[in-house]
Amino acid sequence: MESGDTDLHTLAGAYAMDAVADADRARFEQHLAGCGACREEIRGLREATARLATAAAVQPRPELRGQTLRAAAQIRQLPPAVHGDELMHGDELMHGDELMHGDEPMHGDVPMHVGEPMHGEGDTAAREAAREAAREIRPGAWTAGAWRMGRGGRNARGGRAGLLPRLALTAAGVLAALTVLLGVMMHGAQHQLDQAQRSTHAIAAVLNAADVTMLTAQVSTGGTATVVMSHRQRALVFTAAGLRALPAGRHYELWLTGPAGTRPAGRLPAVHAGMVGPMVVGGLAGGDRVGLTVQPAVGSRRPTAPMILLMDLGSQ
Amino acid sequence: MPEGQEQNPLGQAQGPAAQRGRDPALAALLAHVARGDQRAFESVYEQTAGQVLGIVRRVVRDPAQSEEVMQEVLLEIWRTAARFDPEVGSATAWMMTLAHRRAVDRVRSEQRSAERELRVVSAQIAYDEVAEAVEASLDRERVRRCLTSLTELQRESVTLAYYGGYTYREVAELLGIAIGTVKTRMRDGLIRLRDCLGVE
Numbered sequence: 001m002e003s004g005d006t007d008l009h010t011l012a013g014a015y016a017m018d019a020v021a022d023a024d025r026a027r028f029e030q031h032l033a034g035c036g037a038c039r040e041e042i043r044g045l046r047e048a049t050a051r052l053a054t055a056a057a058v059q060p061r062p063e064l065r066g067q068t069l070r071a072a073a074q075i076r077q078l079p080p081a082v083h084g085d086e087l088m089h090g091d092e093l094m095h096g097d098e099l100m101h102g103d104e105p106m107h108g109d110v111p112m113h114v115g116e117p118m119h120g121e122g123d124t125a126a127r128e129a130a131r132e133a134a135r136e137i138r139p140g141a142w143t144a145g146a147w148r149m150g151r152g153g154r155n156a157r158g159g160r161a162g163l164l165p166r167l168a169l170t171a172a173g174v175l176a177a178l179t180v181l182l183g184v185m186m187h188g189a190q191h192q193l194d195q196a197q198r199s200t201h202a203i204a205a206v207l208n209a210a211d212v213t214m215l216t217a218q219v220s221t222g223g224t225a226t227v228v229m230s231h232r233q234r235a236l237v238f239t240a241a242g243l244r245a246l247p248a249g250r251h252y253e254l255w256l257t258g259p260a261g262t263r264p265a266g267r268l269p270a271v272h273a274g275m276v277g278p279m280v281v282g283g284l285a286g287g288d289r290v291g292l293t294v295q296p297a298v299g300s301r302r303p304t305a306p307m308i309l310l311m312d313l314g315s316q
Numbered sequence: 317m318p319e320g321q322e323q324n325p326l327g328q329a330q331g332p333a334a335q336r337g338r339d340p341a342l343a344a345l346l347a348h349v350a351r352g353d354q355r356a357f358e359s360v361y362e363q364t365a366g367q368v369l370g371i372v373r374r375v376v377r378d379p380a381q382s383e384e385v386m387q388e389v390l391l392e393i394w395r396t397a398a399r400f401d402p403e404v405g406s407a408t409a410w411m412m413t414l415a416h417r418r419a420v421d422r423v424r425s426e427q428r429s430a431e432r433e434l435r436v437v438s439a440q441i442a443y444d445e446v447a448e449a450v451e452a453s454l455d456r457e458r459v460r461r462c463l464t465s466l467t468e469l470q471r472e473s474v475t476l477a478y479y480g481g482y483t484y485r486e487v488a489e490l491l492g493i494a495i496g497t498v499k500t501r502m503r504d505g506l507i508r509l510r511d512c513l514g515v516e
Contacts, residue, residue: 010496013503014484018420019477021485045503046409048510052478053412055459056370060386065361068387072357072394080350080398248425 016045202280209233220308227290227311234284239277253295255303260285262302288313342407350398357394368415375419375481385422389415420481462512470505473498
């Protein structure tokens with residue numbers, strides 16, 4: 001933050017207009033975190049760009065209104081950020097932005113509804129909402145760097161497996177491996193901090209459960225999936241490594257399937273260097289298995305592609 | 317949150333011309349939305365859906381995709397209303413930032429996926445479209461006027477970046493000027509625009 005400061009600061013205009021690539025954005029937000037004057041400048045510039053936006057207003061088709069309102073009713077809202085310290089200031093400045101970063105797997109890089117006629121069924125948003133509602137705990141903020149460090153702990157024990165999972169670790173071992181990962185998450189970029197905290201809490205609840213177990217299994221198209229779970233918490237943490245990168249418009253989708261039926265358990269975040277996760281899945285029911293598919297489009301309530309992973313989760 | 321003010325959050329002044337005046341009311345509405353008030357969200361929708369769609373369409377172009385993104389943005393507003401902090405900026409700025417960001421994300425992910433070549437868009441065209449579209453109201457007129465107060469390079473840089481959804485590097489390429497120059501023009505242009513519009 002010394003020599004590059006002036007140069008970095010000229011990025012304020014581009015940043016306020018989202019005219020920056022991810023790397024530049026990350027660099028600038030780091031800069032912002034330690035520069036009150038810059039935050040103030042961005043605030044003012046964003047008021048100006050907002051006027052550029054409102055000047056472009058058009059009249060939406062009336063039917064969009066009902067669709068959107070119905071969809072909203074099915075979406076669980078985020079709680080307020082409860083923090084009072086300076087640390088979060090950068091985050092507050094860009095309030096809302098945090099949700100738009102790559103760390104939000106729901107709406108990340110993959111274009112939604114690809115190949116689906118938008119107006120055909122009318123309520124793609126509603127279906128998206130349903131998916132969202134089905135996801136009890138949202139996956140958290142994530143960086144590739146953090147992931148690599150977290151992986152190290154697990155990798156020492158990770159193993160082979162066919163489609164059948166293998167009971168791998170003691171509760172203590174799991175905790176040791178993933179505590180590192182939690183710590184790293186907490187030190188992620190500031191705009192991710194809050195989300196990380198919530199996700200971390202959810203993960204901690206699983207890891208600290210008395211009945212925590214860890215399973216690994218091979219993904220048939222390549223890669224290894226790891227599940228840390230607690231039947232008592234009715235929740236699991238899913239991560240994977242070595243996954244094949246997918247073409248645009250396709251994504252990895254998790255499912256829970258068992259006597260309680262087959263339910264979507266969330267779209268995996270974008271694959272970074274072959275790795276994804278951790279993703280917290282709640283609402284486990286007895287006899288559930290975890291499945292993974294490559295889905296061609298968003299919004300399916302049932303898997304429309306073959307399972308490339310199906311893990312038994314053992315008995316309660 | 318501006319709690320305890322004597323305003324009915326559902327009975328707002330209408331019309332984009334009252335942009336500045338209605339923002340505190342929008343902020344109050346968002347506070348209600350944050351508590352799950354669906355009627356408040358309806359009001360937010362009515363007041364902002366057109367603005368959201370407007371900027372999204374400007375960036376995304378494709379009408380069907382724009383509508384999708386518009387709905388995503390409104391749902392994001394619903395979902396994250398509790399994270400809006402009036403201390404940090406106006407409600408409109410918060411929502412328009414969400415909208416623009418998501419529009420830009422959409423076009424960039426599409427570009428990546430299709431590995432499309434950069435379309436060479438003439439800056440003049442981009443500006444003409446702005447000028448055409450902003451004549452509808454006083455507000456628009458003012459934005460138009462303020463845009464013309466920028467130098468040509470500032471204006472081209474700002475409109476290509478904001479309405480075109482291009483990164484500053486792409487804008488530099490499009491305009492055939494140095495990256496450092498583009499960054500400076502964007503910042504100077506926005507500052508001038510901010511001062512001209514009288515926003516804080």
